[in-house]
Amino acid sequence: MGTEAGGSIDVDSGVDRGFDDDEVVVDRDGVVAGEIRLTSVHNFRDVAGPGYALHPSGTMARGQVYRSTPLTVGDEDLGMLERLGITTVVDLRTGSEIAQQPDVVPAGAEYLPIDVLGGHTSAATLTASVLTGAEEARREMSETYERFVVGDYERRAFGRAVRALAVSSGPAVVHCTAGKDRTGWVSALLQLLAGVREEDVIADYLLTREMSEGFVSAIRTYVQAEMPEKLEVIEVLIGVEEANLRRSLDALASEFGDARRYLVEGAGVEGAAVDDLSARLRRG
Numbered sequence: 001m002g003t004e005a006g007g008s009i010d011v012d013s014g015v016d017r018g019f020d021d022d023e024v025v026v027d028r029d030g031v032v033a034g035e036i037r038l039t040s041v042h043n044f045r046d047v048a049g050p051g052y053a054l055h056p057s058g059t060m061a062r063g064q065v066y067r068s069t070p071l072t073v074g075d076e077d078l079g080m081l082e083r084l085g086i087t088t089v090v091d092l093r094t095g096s097e098i099a100q101q102p103d104v105v106p107a108g109a110e111y112l113p114i115d116v117l118g119g120h121t122s123a124a125t126l127t128a129s130v131l132t133g134a135e136e137a138r139r140e141m142s143e144t145y146e147r148f149v150v151g152d153y154e155r156r157a158f159g160r161a162v163r164a165l166a167v168s169s170g171p172a173v174v175h176c177t178a179g180k181d182r183t184g185w186v187s188a189l190l191q192l193l194a195g196v197r198e199e200d201v202i203a204d205y206l207l208t209r210e211m212s213e214g215f216v217s218a219i220r221t222y223v224q225a226e227m228p229e230k231l232e233v234i235e236v237l238i239g240v241e242e243a244n245l246r247r248s249l250d251a252l253a254s255e256f257g258d259a260r261r262y263l264v265e266g267a268g269v270e271g272a273a274v275d276d277l278s279a280r281l282r283r284g
Contacts, residue, residue, distance in 0.1 A: 036066070036084070038077040043179040043211040044068045047187045049204055051283070054195035058284035065165055065190060065281075067183050068175040069215075071103040081106040087170035090161050092116045092182040101177070112164050116157040116182050137236035141181075145244045148185045149251035149262065159267025161186055166269070166277035178215075180208045180240050185248055192259035193274070194281035198249065208240045 038044045047067050048060035063084070071089065073081065086106045091098060091113045098113060105111045147154050165172050165186075176182040184205050191201045209216075216238050223234045256262040260278070263269045 036080070038068075038073065038080060040073045040077045041069055041071065042215045043208055045207075045211060047174075047190050048194075048281070049200075049207075052191065052194075052196045052200050052204070054282060055197055056195075058195070058282050060191065060194045060196055061281050061283045063171055065187075066171065066173045067179060067187050068173050069179040070101045070175060070177065071105065071173065072101055073104050078104055078106060081173070082108075085170050086173055088112065088164060088168035088172035090114060090164050090172060090174040090186075092161060092174065092176040092186070094118075097177050110168075112161075114157055114161045114164070116154055116161060118153050118157060134232040134236050137233045141236060141241075141244055142247050144181070145185070145247040146251050148182075148248050149255055149266075155262070155267050158186065158189070159263060159269045162189060162263055162267065162277070163269045163273055165190070166273040178212070178238060180205075180212070181244070184208065184240075184245065188245065188248070189259050189263065190277075190281060192252075193263070193278050201249075202242060202245060205245045206240060206242060212240075 036044065036046065045067060046062050047065040048062045051059040051062050053059055066084070066086075070091075070093075071081070086109050089103060089105055089109050089111045091103060091111065092115070093113070094115050094117055095113075103111065148158065149155065161174065165174065174183055174186050188201050188205060191204065192198070196204075219234065219238055220231070223231050252259070252262055256266055260274055263274050264271050
């Protein structure tokens with residue numbers, strides 16, 4: 001199992017979220033209601049959450065974009081993805097991460113690997129083997145989140161990912177390795193674009209702690225047994241810290257003002273595509 005920034009730790013995530021077909025309901029507008037849980041993938045959830053309230057009114061549309069970890073799914077979960085009508089899978093990982101844990105893509109879905117790091121940030125090689133301690137790891141993670149906004153390469157790559165979601169003909173999945181940093185930033189951008197309040201964006205980001213509890217526990221147990229001297233560094237790499245996302249949000253506010261300007265002026269996404277996506281992400 002890989003860590004978020006590309007290091008590899010082979011452990012069983014122990015995911016078992018009690019998936020039940022009866023929980024999945026599609027209303028007359030084609031919107032999926034209820035909670036979707038996959039037994040073989042942790043932290044799989046709707047970017048819209050329960051249908052987050054928007055400013056000044058309305059709710060975020062469910063069933064449009066899902067977030068995840070790698071789609072190393074079995075037949076049952078693959079069938080669920082196909083029943084959800086997934087038409088696009090956007091994979092934010094590096095080539096080496098993909099080679100270690102390739103996706104199982106739903107039938108008929110387009111698979112788009114978009115490496116949003118590309119070696120242009122220290123996070124591309126952020127592994128326990130190259131970091132000397134927890135403070136260095138914490139500093140590197142914080143700087144990586146800032147580069148999601150100020151880094152030219154990263155920003156353009158995130159733009160390509162969001163554009164792929166914008167032009168998707170149906171529901172999409174976006175993911176990285178741990179489903180928290182790169183995926184967390186795309187999720188935050190979509191929520192902000194729709195009009196979700198910042199406090200709800202942050203709360204949704206922190207929800208990964210709960211959704212990944214089994215995955216993190218398995219990694220921690222493995223590291224304690226096999227490389228205890230790296231435990232503090234690994235704890236930072238697999239952690240979900242509010243300060244990291246706030247670093248991105250602060251940079252977004254100071255550099256661009258809002259998510260739309262970031263995507264159009266900073267990330268090179270066509271304004272019409274951004275506006276179409278924004279409309280699709282809103283209900284009411």
